Amino acid sequence: xxxxxxxxxxxxxxxxxxxxxxxxxxxxxxxxxxxxxxxxxxxxxxxxxxxxxxxxxxxxxxxxxxxxxxxxxxxxxxxxxxxxxxxxxxxxxxxxxxxxxxxxxxxxxxxxxxxxxxxxxxxxxxxxxxxxxxxxxxxxxxxxxxxxxxxxx
Numbered sequence: 022x023x024x025x026x027x028x029x030x031x032x033x034x035x036x037x038x039x040x041x042x043x044x045x046x047x048x049x050x051x052x053x054x055x056x057x058x059x060x061x062x063x064x065x066x067x068x069x070x071x072x073x074x075x076x077x078x079x080x081x082x083x084x085x086x087x088x089x090x091x092x093x094x095x096x097x098x099x100x101x102x103x104x105x106x107x108x109x110x111x112x113x114x115x116x117x118x119x120x121x122x123x124x125x126x127x128x129x130x131x132x133x134x135x136x137x138x139x140x141x142x143x144x145x146x147x148x149x150x151x152x153x154x155x156x157x158x159x160x161x162x163x164x165x166x167x168x169x170x171x172x173x174x
Contacts, residue, residue, distance in 0.1 A: 037069050055097035068093040135165040
């Protein structure tokens with residue numbers, strides 16, 4: 022049996038007030054590791070919502086604090102993933118912006134694959150064009166990006 026506590030409004034209010042009073046500052050300090058200060062309030066709000074929804078799944082009151090912190094961490098990581106997912110690049114603008122920088126780089130394995138990726142080709146298309154496995158393409162692109170970052174391009 023998963024639910025140990027009955028989902029009464031009083032119990033839910035107790036849980037949310039506990040987060041807002043007793044755990045608020047430590048939760049805020051904990052979330053600094055995972056999110057920007059601007060997003061922390063939103064993450065705490067989302068955490069309270071998730072706690073209220075999933076409270077019947079809590080097995081023990083002793084585990085409440087660690088359970089809340091686990092939910093907060095997952096919410097922070099999910100917010101980071103969503104922000105990364107919505108960064109939109111136009112491959113044509115990206116290609117023209119990086120073309121001079123690519124020309125100045127030393128010829129290393131993976132730069133051609135990175136150029137093709139920036140031009141809008143998928144990993145599978147690049148692997149077929151270059152006649153290498155998709156894993157090799159990913160590895161070469163990873164190394165090329167690393168070199169690109171180290172040169173502050």
